[in-house]
Amino acid sequence: MTSRKPQSMKPATAAKKLGIYLPATPQEFQEGEVSREELDELQSNPPEWLTELRRNGPHPRPVVAQKLNVTISGLARGGVTEALTTDQIGELLKSRPQWLVDERANMAAVRDEQKRVREAAAAKKSKGASQHYH
Template sequence: MKSHQSAQTMKPATAAKKLGVYLPATPAEFQEGVVSRAELNELQANPPEWLRELRQNGPHPRPVVASKLGVSIAGLARGGVTEALTTEQIEAVRSEMPEWLVKERATQAEVRKEAARLKRRDAERDAEEEQPAHS
């Protein structure tokens, strides 16, 4: 028996998210169509010029902006950054190093440190549970 697999498609917003690009900056034909899994794979494997340009220069979606600045998306919002930024704008924020960015980066560092501590604690607990009990 052959299994028939229909082509999976996704909305442009989903495809843009998976590609790490800001949907309003993509070409109209991308925004207005649907994207199949095969098309998404092809875009990832062989990005066209417009996709390379967007990934390099932006405007970038908030998750990418947050990552490039080393803060959370909520930290961006607290810092007043609600719009997509270009690579040049991100570099300008980095070079200005406003107080909110310093504070949010410190917050991110604490969050990462706590996550690492919890991961170590859980690993230690798991290791203890695997040890045979002594009678």
């Protein structure tokens, strides 16, 4: 029987799974491979650098988009192409530039439409199911 090498991932993949911005991580993290066990340990027992990075950033664009309640495309349309710190995100939420107001409204409209479509599909499904049994 051969022993299996533990499955590992590139630092970029691990950073994405951790929701952190790779260039802001320690050099050792950026240069090494991360095993599944190490990733699990980082998630369940984060070291100080990871806790600090999650708290203050800089945050990757998917996290920035989530915190601003817009899409990643919306960030790009608003001119946000780089990672932002928690303070920068807070400043945007406070100052509410027009692009952010517009993108949040777009996101709300998309969510409303998705909800309407789901409800219509559920109503159609339950109506169809009730017709089969009569």
